[in-house]
Amino acid sequence: MNIYQHFRPEEREFIDQVVSWKDYVESSYSPKLTDFLDPREQHILKVLIGEHGSVKYQLFGGISESERKRALIMPDYFVPTENEFQINLFEIDYPIKFLSIEHPQVLGSLMSLGLKRGKFGDILMKDGRVQFITATEISDYIKINLESIGRASIRLKELALEEAIKTDELWMEQDITVSSLRLDTIISGIHHISRQKSQLYIQQGLVKVNWTSIENHSFECAEGDLLSVRGFGRVKILSIEGRTKKDKWRIVAGKQK
Incomplete structure (x- = not known):
């Protein structure tokens, strides 16, 4: 069966990537952690991995309502913990009385550091507070290099995932x-x-x-x-x-x- 026929032509590269991840887990009996995936990529992964084979998956993005999530692809006997997903949470400390920070500015500043979009997850905002979720492997790099967003000089505070902003997104x-x-x-x-x-x-x-x-x-x-x-x-x-x-x-x- 041609698996590509069920998806878009531009999704072919990602499909090949998911198949190679699955093959790796099957042959090595080791889990594979992906970057953050958007909702469409998560859907493709679910379809290709399936629910009943020797390989399973779990998705987690730092908080239960995350849009962007890392996938852990693993042998069916593997029992993952939250730590396996290697996710960090940062809050941006900035002069909130004098400036405002918008979602596109946070996204643009992170991308300007030369990072792939897949290396960070959701950006959370409420009542002037701003947080973002990243992959652990690039967290130190961000701490060293992210010094401003828009016109605001900022400092980063690393928080536990339980301290993530609860957005009112319905x-x-x-x-x-x-x-x-x-x-x-x-x-x-x-x-x-x-x-x-x-x-x-x-x-x-x-x-x-x-x-x-x-x-x-x-x-x-x-x-x-x-x-x-x-x-x-x-x-x-x-x-x-x-x-x-x-x-x-x-x-x-x-x-x-």
């Missing part, structure tokens, strides 16, 4: 039926706007899928995708339930309140 599930899985159609159905308007947002670069800007309105969405439209918030495609009698797609989506 997702409201909704069932929708759409004529196709095209990006413009999904956006139109979820946000109750016209196809023409959704196409305009896409063309203007206001739409991201899994944190990547997509300007092709016929891009086909899939289970596990995280969609964001500037001004409308974010949506997770939780499951694709199949077709209705009228040959439309039935989708369960989580819409951020």
Whole structure:
């Protein structure tokens, strides 16, 4: 069976990576820890590893509601602990009375250190407090090199994972039926706007899928995708339930309140 036919062409490299991780665990009887994966990558990994073989997986991103998670792929007899995921939590200390720090500034500052996006997880923000989650292997590098974000000089405080900010992020599930899985159609159905308007947002670069800007309105969405439209918030495609009698797609989506 051709495993690639169930996924997007641009996901082929990641599929090969997951297969090689699985082969490594099967042949070495040793666990394999991945970088942080986005929701779509997590979905692909779940499909390829499966639930009933000699290799299993567990996902963890530092807190229970994390979006970005590391995967531990392991023999079925292996019992992991939280420490196996090698995750650190930092809080940013900055002059909160005089400056504000936004999510894109934190992301940009971390990326400017030459780090891959996969080396850090969620960025947590509430009431001016800002935290971010990283892989342990790059934590010392960040402590040495991250000295400012935007116009703010900062200091980093390393915290236990239990001290992570509890964000008020709520997702409201909704069932929708759409004529196709095209990006413009999904956006139109979820946000109750016209196809023409959704196409305009896409063309203007206001739409991201899994944190990547997509300007092709016929891009086909899939289970596990995280969609964001500037001004409308974010949506997770939780499951694709199949077709209705009228040959439309039935989708369960989580819409951020």
